Amino acid sequence: MKKKLIVLTGAGISAESGIKTFRDSDGLWEGHNVMDVATPEGWNKNKELVLDFYNQRRRQLHEVKPNRGHEILAELENDFDVHIITQNVDNLHEKAGSSNVLHLHGELLKVRSTKNQDCILNWAEDLNIGDLDENGNQLRPHIVWFGEEVPNLEEAIQLAQQADIFAVIGTSLQVYPAAGLMDFTNHHVPVFYIDPKPAAVPNIGKRLEIIAEPASVGMEILQKKLNQIL
Incomplete structure (x- = not known):
């Protein structure tokens, strides 16, 4: 065995x-404060910013090896x-x-419902405002943000x-x-x-x-x- x-x-x-990592750069992740792009508060404050940030990270994944x-x-x-x-x-x-x-x-190539954390979908392209689950709820990045439980x-x-x-x-x-x-x-x-x-x-x-x-x-x-x- x-x-x-x-x-x-x-x-x-x-x-x-x-x-890139953010651990050596004063809490900045690709030029953004992690509190703005990696917390539930950041999401509630500016969904467009958060979605754009992870869309850029997702696009980058298609280019790296x-x-x-x-x-x-x-x-x-x-x-x-x-x-x-x-x-x-x-x-x-x-x-x-x-x-x-x-x-x-979490995973960049997955998204999940904002209302049902068990509703997880594979997602390789950009995620935008108006992309909804089957029940009409906005989808969010499938990322465990600071302050959230680690499933x-x-x-x-x-x-x-x-x-x-x-x-x-x-x-x-x-x-x-x-x-x-x-x-x-x-x-x-x-x-x-x-x-x-x-x-x-x-x-x-x-x-x-x-x-x-x-x-x-x-x-x-x-x-x-x-x-x-x-």
Whole structure:
């Protein structure tokens, strides 16, 4: 039976594909204050702005490609039971060929009803005012905004608890509850943390190994280390 490799990925793994992050830029995301484009309050204040912002992000997705970090994660399925928990709203893990991807913070290529959060639709083009669900309710981006519940959190916790190996790639570990997932791993499980500017990780001890590299380089290193575990 293949060992279960659970991987938490953040904005850093997609940054090398040209998708910008906001964690290092004073709360600005592509020139916008995140409170204006990533909160329910921002949506209620200016729906046109929010829709335009995510339409631009969605268009960008059609132009970017997975990088070596994404590709190695897909390749690791040959030897491990790989499950990816991602904070990213892009589809680069899927494009690279990963089979099991759980999106904690939603997906750019989906939209949902403003009145029924279980009404989720695939959506590859622009979303506009007047695009409605079957009951006549406005559709919104299928994004978990700041201040909203994380619907897939329980499933993510269960995956962390099942891990034989846990890896964290390209995240500052500042956004909760995702940042706390490694705390749910069993105490004997090795944890690998790949980030060029790794955050301090308390209470993990000797089972933590930090690889202070960008995702693509760090994944090459991790792949070799995992091959030794087989």
